[in-house]
Amino acid sequence: MKIRLFAFDLDGTLVDRAGRISAENRRAVAMARASGAEVILVTGRSWRTTLPYYRELGLTGPAICYLGALVVEDGSGWIGYHRPLAPEAWARLRRFALEEGLSITAVAAADRAVPGFQLPPKDLLVNDVAYSTGPPDDFACWREWNPYTEIDPGLERATAPPTMAAIYGDRAVARVTAAFPDGLPASQFDLSDRVPGETVLHVWHEEVDKGRALARYCRRRGIPASAVMALGDTTVDVPMLRFAGIGVAVPDGHPAALEAADWVATPAEAVARALGAGG
Incomplete structure (x- = not known):
């Protein structure tokens, strides 16, 4: 064909x-x-x-x-x-990261979900933003992974569910996976980018x-x-x-x-x- x-x-x-x-x-x-x-x-x-x-x-x-x-x-x-993260998943992950002082970045393409059953108005445009608690000391190239990320230690600008969340560094990733052994609601963990000195755990919606x-x-x-x-x-x-x-x-x-x-x-x-x- x-x-x-x-x-x-x-x-x-x-x-x-x-x-x-x-x-x-x-x-x-x-x-x-x-x-x-x-x-x-x-x-x-x-x-x-x-x-x-x-x-x-x-x-x-x-x-x-x-x-x-x-x-x-x-x-x-x-x-x-x-399709951003489920609200409950992001609320739990955000709270845990802040309580534990972990390096986490929230990356958002828009401030709301768009289901795709019909096309939305043409004025709904991507606005890629990223907010992070800051780089960890056990991740080699954080800035290369976060070219436009803004530091927001309390994630006060990232209360809405992001498109994707990323946890950086061996220690932070180990703590998150231990805290949520069964994952988060309607979410998936992805460690496929793991290389020596650059361990990052991506969290996506389960349907992505x-x-x-x-x-x-x-x-x-x-x-x-x-x-x-x-x-x-x-x-x-x-x-x-x-x-x-x-x-x-x-x-x-x-x-x-x-x-x-x-x-x-x-x-x-x-x-x-x-x-x-x-x-």
Whole structure:
């Protein structure tokens, strides 16, 4: 079947460790667009940090951010869907972090949920903000992870449920996971970004993942999964690799992504092969 939608992850797939999109990957996206297929970014990034790449690639349509917790409809940042943390989950986590003096960041794309059953007014735009109690002493690159975060020791500006919460440092993460061994209401814990010296625990709504977000978008557009190619590199990409008719993991991807993928290829190789097969 002809591919009608290409879904690209950013970091580790289109974007390298230095934060750049190679000429080869830019050509891959251009080739996908030239085929007449839709091209959508599906990323864990905020819209604020996705937008420069969106513009660089010449995109104009929707983008899926925060692993699927946010869908923007176009380059203006018009919100089509937003799923923040459940109020009870955020209230409990916020209270515990403040009582224990933990490093936590609340990242919000909007101040309310947008269920997506119908598109909201066009004046409802993304306003990415982030507030943190401050960096811990056991996390190496906090500022790189928090490029626009404001310090708010009492989280007084983060009382509404955020799109995502992040707990930083081995000690803080250990205390949160011990305090909530069964998790938080309607939430999920994600430790997939754990590397030496940079342990971060992300907390998302339980319904948030890239596969669900992509499936919901495709239903809206009338695109069957068999006409979708999704490209990613790590564990959070697995749901969309499994959803897509063709799931592609990049050659240096995480073992879980490689196992879930139908193909292992670079973006350029995958797009060329798909268009050759579909043409």
